[in-house]
Amino acid sequence: MTGSGTQDGPPPDTVRVLVVDDHQMFAASLAQALQSESDLLVVGQGTSISEARALMASTTPDVVLLDHRLPDGDGVGAIAELHGIRPSAKIVVLTATTSDRLLVAAMEAGAAGFIAKTQRLDDVIDGVRAAAQGESVVSAKLLTRLLPRLRRQGGGSRAELTEREREILDLLARGLSNADIAQHLTISVHTVRNHVANLSAKLGAHSKLEALSIAVREGLVGGG
């Protein structure tokens, strides 16, 4: 690399990395892998948004690798907040499910990059370096999928579900029927049916089953 270091500490171009993933196994492994790169320094790792918040301030990272599903909330939803804590830090979203919707949401929220967990470790390493230098990190494959969508609708993913709809989608994902959900929420079956119809429309689905299918694929509901 540059090699212009005169100190015996960390060279000035060392990238400070923070790794946040709900699976400690993955976070720790990835941290170890990144650590073995001479120009990267893993300054912290966490498994939740609250930990990320704390580490964001205390470890002063240059790049944050942020999983989108975290126990205490949505990683993408926390981007703006984390960005506020340390504006100079570049946030790269890591996701298990590759979803156009998620990608758009992440980029809109101010993410510097978006890497699917189906990509290679080298992609992460390169991505961290690129993000540190202010580049956007999105694979060409994802970009080609993203462009037509951005063109089609001015960049907004207006298919955002309301809190109630999310709640019902979650119950759907547990295999509950409309009647079950109605009982569970102590509301009418008609109301449930309306919510299901609305969220199905938002997801572009034509049935509960398809809605659930899409929700699973896009990471809206939990495997855990």
Next chain:
Amino acid sequence: MTGSGTQDGPPPDTVRVLVVDDHQMFAASLAQALQSESDLLVVGQGTSISEARALMASTTPDVVLLDHRLPDGDGVGAIAELHGIRPSAKIVVLTATTSDRLLVAAMEAGAAGFIAKTQRLDDVIDGVRAAAQGESVVSAKLLTRLLPRLRRQGGGSRAELTEREREILDLLARGLSNADIAQHLTISVHTVRNHVANLSAKLGAHSKLEALSIAVREGLVGGG
């Protein structure tokens, strides 16, 4: 094992580990993490059953960390075969979804252990060491869940889906209706209905939705 080494290479109690996971990112990271343990030697990593097959013979591992979902088949289903290639190797199954059914199936197939990806990296490291010494690696939490099931039914998970049922479950997971599936497979809707009824019964579900829900939870159908 070879054992009687007089070389000054790796100490005789070094555990040779093979890591197999469809996500190269995870496999490589985990390999890196294990590598940093002085008593562990990662001799190979792969992302598919076919790679595992080849590496099993060429790298002579003591312990194999095997993901259950792989692009060319079911990891648990491949345990017996891999075991046949190198009987002395201990196979530890790694899964994203913690399912009783899967756990039972893995242990029955001859797995030496079962570790959920929700566990910590240290659990994997300890698990590898334990497996290498012939111990069974199953977390206490999982064991307590497993015991009543083993007692209830003589150890058999008779809820194994047929190939056709799997196929239909997979189409269900894509949000297709019975009619869609019938058309897709060029069979009658009645047949589809029967298959759905049968696989639902096997899964203990009372509706397609619940069946899909269970299937997702147990990792029977793909997020990818």
Next chain:
DNA sequence: TGGCGCCTGGTACGGCTGCACTAGACGAGT
């Protein structure tokens, strides 16, 4: 204060699904 979005509840109807039960064809194992 009016508009807007969300949650709620309702009606009506066609269609699909769940369930139970039957039954022929075909391959594998004994």
Next chain:
DNA sequence: ACTCGTCTAGTGCAGCCGTACCAGGCGCCA
């Protein structure tokens, strides 16, 4: 040859679901 499991196909019916459309209450915001 026989049995067994699987895939296939069918019937009949009760019940749930999808869709469309309406409407009141509530909180938020200009």
